[in-house]
Amino acid sequence: MSLNNSQLNLLNFRPWLTLLAIAWLLASLGLGWLVNSLLIIVGLLFLAPVVAFFGFRWWLERNLVSDQCPVCSYEFTGLNNSQLQCPNCGENLTVQKGHFQRFAPEGTIDVTAVEVPSQRLED
Template sequence: MNFKVPALNPSVRFWITLIAITWLLGAVGLGWLVKSAAILLLLLLISPLLLFWGMRLWLRWNVVQGTCPVCDFEFASLQASSVRCPSCGEVLTVRDRQFVRLTPPGTIDVTAIEVNAQVIDSPPSH
């Protein structure tokens, strides 16, 4: 009597071998080894997701997006840092999640308003 084993797909053969080794280790009393390897594999699979989520959370807390108070150019920077505006080059700092000009003490900021001059004829003198 000739007994032939059908040829298995290599991927099916891998999974059957893995299940057989796991069952054998569990039967011998080394189930803790299988559980440790499974936990390690699970941690390796979950850690990129946790890293991605943590990075997004850190960016949400530490990146400030706003406009330059001098030229109204919108850009982003890190919280509690000094940066130059990419448009006008003004040195800015981040306070209360807004960009503020970095000026020496005693400096008064003035907003200029354009006024159209109108010529008024003077009244005739008496």
């Protein structure tokens, strides 16, 4: 029975002995660079989301535009250098240089109407 107990005790230590043997083998072969590279990869996995978060915020601050629709003066936001539609009046707009502009197909002439007061002429 004591032989069975000692075998069970060795089975409990088997994973630890395997890990110790692998560490000893790496140290004896001079594979410290492998361990260092694995630590660097794990560090980058933790650092990459933080860098991505701050990079996305920087990009969003540079490209998010808040302006008024040139047709109905409704204020909303859009991304720079993109086409969108005003949520209030439905006008197609482009965002260029931080401002909303009406989108007109090539060859369309955009005219702004001006009200002229009428005068009555007597004969």
